[in-house]
Structures are given as structure tokens and as C-alpha cells.
Amino acid sequence: xxxxxxxxxxxxxxxxxxxxxxxxxxxxxxxxxxxxxxxxxxxxxxxxxxxxxxxxxxxxxxxxxxxxxxxxxxxxxxxxxxxxxxxxxxxxxxxxxxxxxxxxxxxxxxxxxxxxxxxxxxxxxxxxxxxxxxxxxxxxxxxxxxxxxxxxxxxxxxxxxxxxxxxxxxxxxxxxxxxxxxxxxxxxxxxxxxxxxxxxxxxxxxxxxxxxxxxxxxxxxxxxxxxxxxxxxxxxxxxxxxxxxxxxxxxxxxxxxxxxxxxxxxxxxxxxxxxxxxxxxxxxxxxxxxxxxxxxxxxxxxxxxxxxxxxxxxxxxxxxxxxxxxxxxxxxxxxxxxxxxxxxxxxxxxxxxxxxxxxxxxxxxxxxxxxxxxxxxxxxxxxxxxxxxxxxxxxxxxxxxxxxxxxxxxxxxxxxxxxxxxxxxxxxxxxxxxxxxxxxxxxxxxxxxxxxxxxxxxxxxxxxxxxxxxxxxxxxxxxxxxxxxxxxxxxxxxxxxxxxxxxxxxxxxxxxxxxxxxxxxxxxxxxxxxxxxxxxxxxxxxxxxxxxxxxxxxxxxxxxxxxxxxxxxxxxxxxxxxxxxxxxxxxxxxxxxxxxxxxxxxxxxxxxxxxxxxxxxxxxxxxxxxxxxxxxxxxxxxxxxxxxxxxxxxxxxxxxxxxxxxxxxxxxxxxxxxxxxxxxxxxxxxxxxxxxxxxxxx
Numbered sequence: 001x002x003x004x005x006x007x008x009x010x011x012x013x014x015x016x017x018x019x020x021x022x023x024x025x026x027x028x029x030x031x032x033x034x035x036x037x038x039x040x041x042x043x044x045x046x047x048x049x050x051x052x053x054x055x056x057x058x059x060x061x062x063x064x065x066x067x068x069x070x071x072x073x074x075x076x077x078x079x080x081x082x083x084x085x086x087x088x089x090x091x092x093x094x095x096x097x098x099x100x101x102x103x104x105x106x107x108x109x110x111x112x113x114x115x116x117x118x119x120x121x122x123x124x125x126x127x128x129x130x131x132x133x134x135x136x137x138x139x140x141x142x143x144x145x146x147x148x149x150x151x152x153x154x155x156x157x158x159x160x161x162x163x164x165x166x167x168x169x170x171x172x173x174x175x176x177x178x179x180x181x182x183x184x185x186x187x188x189x190x191x192x193x194x195x196x197x198x199x200x201x202x203x204x205x206x207x208x209x210x211x212x213x214x215x216x217x218x219x220x221x222x223x224x225x226x227x228x229x230x231x232x233x234x235x236x237x238x239x240x241x242x243x244x245x246x247x248x249x250x251x252x253x254x255x256x257x258x259x260x261x262x263x264x265x266x267x268x269x270x271x272x273x274x275x276x277x278x279x280x281x282x283x284x285x286x287x288x289x290x291x292x293x294x295x296x297x298x299x300x301x302x303x304x305x306x307x308x309x310x311x312x313x314x315x316x317x318x319x320x321x322x323x324x325x326x327x328x329x330x331x332x333x334x335x336x337x338x339x340x341x342x343x344x345x346x347x348x349x350x351x352x353x354x355x356x357x358x359x360x361x362x363x364x365x366x367x368x369x370x371x372x373x374x375x376x377x378x379x380x381x382x383x384x385x386x387x388x389x390x391x392x393x394x395x396x397x398x399x400x401x402x403x404x405x406x407x408x409x410x411x412x413x414x415x416x417x418x419x420x421x422x423x424x425x426x427x428x429x430x431x432x433x434x435x436x437x438x439x440x441x442x443x444x445x446x447x448x449x450x451x452x453x454x455x456x457x458x459x460x461x462x463x464x465x466x467x468x469x470x471x472x473x474x475x476x477x478x479x480x481x482x483x484x485x486x487x488x489x490x491x492x493x494x495x496x497x498x499x500x501x502x503x504x505x506x507x508x509x510x511x512x513x514x515x516x517x518x519x520x521x522x523x524x525x526x527x528x529x530x531x532x533x534x535x536x537x538x539x540x541x542x543x544x545x546x547x548x549x550x551x552x553x554x555x556x557x558x559x560x561x562x563x564x565x566x567x568x569x570x571x572x573x574x575x576x577x578x579x580x581x582x583x584x585x586x587x588x589x590x591x592x593x594x595x596x597x598x599x600x601x602x603x604x605x606x607x608x609x610x611x612x613x614x615x616x617x618x619x620x621x622x623x624x625x626x627x628x629x630x631x632x633x634x635x636x637x638x639x640x641x642x643x644x645x646x647x648x649x650x651x652x653x654x655x656x657x658x659x660x661x662x663x664x665x666x667x668x669x670x671x672x673x674x675x676x677x678x679x680x681x682x683x684x685x686x687x688x689x690x691x692x693x694x695x696x697x698x
Contacts, residue, residue, distance in 0.1 A: 011119060013112060019065040020116070021058050021123040027130065029054065034134045044137065051131060052143060055124070062120050069113050070167060076106050077170050084174065100178050107171050107200035114204070168204050175201060245366050246432040249311075250373060253360045254380045255426075256315060256353055259419055261384025262391065263322060263348055264292060265528070265554070266412040267329070269392045269546040272532045274409040278338045282533050283664020283671060289529045290657025291342050295349025296650045304355040304643045311364070312433040314356045319424040321351035323417050330413030333405050344413065358642040364434045379558065386554030391415070393547025408543055502639040512686075512693045513626050514648045516582065519682040520615040520622070521649040523585060525656035526675050527608055528553075533660075537668045538599050549605065553612045560616050574621050579690055581618035585611055586683035594672050 012020050029051070036042040080102055087095050128140040267274070271285035306314045325347030332341035357377060365373045395411040406414065506514070531550060535541035541549075568577060588611035591603065626645065656675075663674040 265388030286660030382557035389550035521652035
């Protein structure tokens with residue numbers, strides 16, 4: 001397994017070698033600090049001061065070289081611009097091809113510089129992480145916070161690279177002007193909807209997308225999918241994803257996501273009525289709704305493991321099991337069996353292929369459109385969540401076909417069974433199984449002699465070599481041997497091979513964020529699952545009214561994400577939004593309690609809206625933070641980060657649904673307050689955990 005230090009050395013451009021971060025030197029320094037502190041030779045304050053100065057020097061070296069190269073590129077673009085003006089004045093079309101190639105050459109050099117910035121940014125993050133792990137100091141957030149907005153700090157040049165964006169824009173604009181177009185336009189800006197087709201531009205945009213950490217709506221929405229990316233994906237990974245990509249298969253994958261969410265929430269408005277029609281209490285709806293989540297705890301694991309070998313067969317199995325589960329759910333009324341009802345929902349949970357849906361996007365969608373695919377995953381989930389209750393509100397019929405009853409209770413099962421059957425046919429006809437050449441737990445060794453060049457790691461199709469082979473320094477070999485065991489442990493890219501090993505990769509801050517995720521899923525499940533019982537008891541709402549209420553809640557997901565992704569996240573830090581959202585969720589829970597003599601619709605609807613919207617904001621920010629700080633070893637394999645978050649959320653839903661059923665034994669009059677007490681407790685615990693964790697970091 002190749003550690004980052006060796007990878008950095010192999011991917012460096014020879015003539016720029018002295019301008020890269022000196023990762024080996026800094027790693028030695030960290031080891032020396034650890035030994036000196038253990039021996040009592042250094043104080044903590046001196047270590048932090050010394051290491052901060054060293055980091056400042058390394059960043060200054062990188063930034064000054066970056067600015068120098070940007071200036072050279074800008075000068076070349078300016079010269080080419082003068083040449084372009086001469087060609088336009090002389091109407092000499094014969095030189096257009098030569099000029100275009102000159103712009104492409106500048107683009108290829110810019111790709112080198114983009115990769116230079118990327119590998120140095122990764123090096124900085126890794127050495128900070130190593131420093132914290134070896135010395136036990138929470139240093140990263142202190143360093144970034146003190147340098148982020150300081151007028152003399154050069155850290156933001158590495159992470160925001162505003163000048164590079166301007167150079168990319170200049171090359172894109174000029175190549176766009178040289179591209180053949182239909183009609184007559186004054187400039188490229190007169191037809192902004194027509195994309196520049198030059199492959200160099202696609203490569204530059206892909207490289208900039210990987211570097212950029214700005215939080216626009218698409219970024220923010222994609223983080224909900226919680227598809228973790230490796231920090232430095234190899235060209236082998238990118239080429240494999242390009243070869244595996246199939247648009248119709250991706251649409252089928254998103255279709256599975258949408259239908260599953262519809263299937264989850266379509267029964268919520270009628271679950272209490274269905275339970276009572278079978279002779280059970282209304283609060284048994286908690287078990288009916290939660291049975292699906294119980295089965296999903298186990299299905300997530302085996303679907304995640306199955307996706308290592310196939311995507312087509314798990315989706316086929318999922319469709320068949322969901323078809324059978326919905327048929328059993330619908331037949332339970334005529335069989336007068338609550339057991340068949342619960343078994344049908346268990347089958348539906350066993351068909352949950354969300355782990356496959358996430359894994360397909362991570363492994364089989366090219367990097368350049370992976371963000372859009374991830375956002376599509378979240379949008380499909382949100383749309384399904386809104387459509388489920390809305391569809392239940394429309395299915396207000398009552399008739400019989402032969403001996404089968406078709407009414408508001410059984411229709412959700414029949415409709416979803418028909419939907420899954422149609423989906424199964426479409427899946428069999430149109431899905432294309434991608435190749436599975438790589439073994440589950442193996443990651444390609446980037447140190448192979450036949451490895452593509454560094455520029456190939458950023459783009460496909462450009463063959464200019466960037467790296468020349470260099471002789472190994474004997475001293476470096478000794479250093480590598482000395483640090484081999486340490487790097488094998490800390491820099492290994494092998495995926496986790498068990499839940500225990502995956503849990504061992506979680507830092508305290510990640511564990512707190514998983515706690516927050518558990519809390520918000522618990523609060524949302526309590527609100528949604530008991531809505532039919534609460535509104536029926538207090539307000540005498542019918543199924544159609546409950547459906548409208550739940551559908552309206554679901555429809556807030558995308559607008560809220562637009563506001564947070566485009567505006568709020570550009571004003572406030574993620575951790576500020578995180579804490580504020582937790583507080584607002586807590587306020588919503590407090591406002592929901594029935595403490596006055598009369599419980600009004602306005603109080604219930606407004607408090608429910610506050611809880612749901614703030615929980616949605618909290619989920620987006622929380623998963624955004626998780627996707628950045630969780631170990632890249634959890635980006636692949638069976639026990640990946642997506643599985644951990646799914647399990648945390650699913651367990652929260654199971655506990656919430658169980659709480660509703662247990663609280664039902666105390667009577668419907670006490671159901672609301674009894675189920676809100678654990679929600680309030682979890683909110684308070686998560687707020688204190690957040691404050692404590694991030695205070696210790698800062």
C-alpha cells in the first residue's frame with residue numbers, strides 16, 4: 001500500500017519539485033515533537049508555535065510559486081489575445097487552428113498548475129491530521145480559524161484559488177470565440193446556454209470542480225447523498241467510471257430511490273386506520289411504519305456487500321421483494337391478519353436498495369457529473385417523500401375486485417405493487433450491468449511502473465506526460481522504511497472490512513455528528529409517524545387532510561436547500577448553521593408540547609413546520625461536514641460511510657416508531673407529550689455535545 005508521502009514524490013513535476021510541500025520533512029518534525037514531548041524536552045506552546053511557523057513557510061512557498069505561474073499563464077493568454085485580434089481584423093481563417101492549439105497548450109499547462117494546487121492542499125490536510133493524531137492536540141481548526149480571514153494570510157490562496165478561476169475563464173472564453181457556431185453573435189456571452197465543447201475546457205472544469213469547496217445549491221444538495229470521495233482519485237478510477245457510465249441505468253437507479261421513498265411514506269396517513277380495522281390500537285401504526293426500518297437495518301448491510309459484485313441483481317431482488325411485500329400489505333385486510341400486514345412491511349424493508357443506489361453513483365458515474373447525480377439522488381428522495389402522502393390522499397376509493405377489497409387502506413399496497421412490477425420490467429429491459437473488474441477490498445496501486453501521468457488523474461484524453469522517472473534517494477528509502485509501519489496504519493487506503501473497524505476510523509467529532517444525525521431522524525420520524533393519530537385525536541382530521549399536511553412538509557425540502565445552499569451557507573460557517581439548526585429543532589419540540597388547556601391546529605402545524613424545516617437544514621449541513629471529515633477509507637467497500645449514516649438514521653427511525661407504540665399503552669391523550677420527551681432529551685444532548693466538541697477544537 002502506497003502512503004501519501006511516496007505518492008507525492010512520484011507525482012511531482014521535476015522542475016517544480018522544490019515548490020511542493022515538504023511532506024517528508026514535516027512528517028519527521030511531527031515524529032520529533034512527539035519524542036521530545038514524551039521526554040519532557042518541549043512544552044505544548046513551543047510546539048504549536050514552531051509547527052505554525054513551519055506551516056506558514058510551506059504555504060508561502062506554494063503561494064508565491066502559484067502566483068508566479070499564474071502571471072506567466074496570464075501573459076501568454078494576453079499575447080494570444082493580441083494574435084486573435086489580428087486574425088479577426090484580417091479575416092485569416094487559416095491561423096484559427098494554430099491559435100486554438102496554442103490556447104489548448106496553455107490549458108494543458110494550467111492543468112499542471114491545478115494539480116499542483118490540489119496535491120499540496122491534500123498534503124496540508126494530511127500533515128495537520130497526522131500532527132493531531134501523534135500529539136493529541138486539536139490544532140487544525142485553530143490554525144485554519146486564525147489564518148482564514150487574516151489580511152496577511154496566504155492560506156486562502158491555496159484553498160480558494162480565485163486567480164486560477166480567472167485564467168480558466170479566459171481560456172474558456174477565447175476557445176469559445178474560436179469555436180464554430182450557428183448564426184452571428186457579438187460574443188460568447190450572447191449565447192451562454194451553448195456549452196464550449198473543447199475537451200480541454202471539460203478537463204479544466206472537472207479539475208476546478210474537484211478543487212472548489214464553495215457551497216452552492218448543487219454542492220449542498222449533493223452532500224445530502226453522503227457519497228464520500230477519495231481525496232486523490234487515480235486515473236484508473238476515473239477511466240473505470242467513464243467506461244461503466246450508462247445514462248438509462250443511472251435513471252433506473254434514481255427511479256428505485258424515488259419509488260422506495262414513495263413506498264415508505266404512502267402508508268403513513270392511513271396506517272392507524274388500517275391497524276384499527278384489523279383489531280389493533282391506532283398507535284400500532286408505529287410498529288407498522290417502523291417494521292420497514294427494522295428490516296432495512298439488515299438489508300443495508302447485505303445490499304452494500306452485494307454491490308461489490310453486482311448492481312443489476314440487487315436491484316432485481318429489491319424489486320421482487322418490494323412487489324411481494326406490497327401484495328402482502330394489501331392482502332392483510334382480507335386475511336384479517338395484523339401479522340401479514342407486518343410481514344409485508346418487513347419484506348418492503350428487506351428490499352431497501354439505497355446502499356446500492358449510493359454505491360452505483362460513487363462507482364459508476366464519472367466525476368464530472370457525479371455531483372449532479374448525487375443531487376439527483378437527494379431530489380428523488382425528497383420528491384418521493386412528498387409524493388407518498390399526496391398519493392395516499394388521492395386513493396380514497398372503496399370497492400371490491402372479486403374477493404379483494406380495494407379501499408384507502410389497501411390501495412397503497414396495490415398501487416405500489418403495480419409500480420414495482422412495471423419498474424421490474426423496465427429494469428430487465430434497460431439496465432446495463434457495469435463491469436466489476438476490481439476486487440472489493442483492493443485499491444489500484446498508483447506506484448505501478450505503467451501508471452498514467454499526473455495530468456491523466458485530472459482529465460481523460462490529454463496525453464502530454466508530466467512526470468519524469470527519477471532515481472530513488474537512498475536516504476529517502478531509509479526514511480520510508482523507518483516510517484513504513486506508521487504510514488501503513490495512518491495512510492492506508494484499504495476500506496474498512498467490518499463494522500468494528502469502520503467505527504474505529506471515526507473521530508470524536510464524527511461520532512458527535514452521527515449522534516446529531518440520529519437525533520434529527522428520530523425527531524422527524526416521531527413527527528411524521530404519529531401525525532395521523534395526533535391529528536385524528538385533537539383535530540378529527542381525515543386521511544386527505546393528513547396527506548396534504550405531510551405532502552406540504554415534504555415539498556419544503558428542495559426550497560429550503562435552495563435557500564441554505566445559495567445564501568445562508570455563503571454567509572455563515574457550517575458549524576454555526578449546525579448549532580443554530582439544533583437550537584431551532586429544540587425550540588420546535590418545546591413548542592409542540594400540549595401544556596395549555598386547548599391544543600390548536602396552528603400550534604401543531606407551526607411547531608411541526610419548525611421542527612421539520614430546521615431538521616432538514618441540520619441534515620444537509622451535518623452530512624456536508626461528515627463528507628469532509630470522515631476518513632477516505634470509508635469511501636469504498638461494504639462498511640462505508642454511507643452505510644454508517646444509513647444505519648444511524650434507520651436505527652433512529654426504529655426507536656422512534658417503537659416509542660410511539662409503547663407510548664400508546666398510556667393512552668392517546670398522553671401520546672404527544674410522552675413521545676416528545678425523548679426528542680427534547682436528544683436535542684439537548686446533541687447541543688451540548690456540539691458545543692463541547694467544537695469548543696475543544698477551537
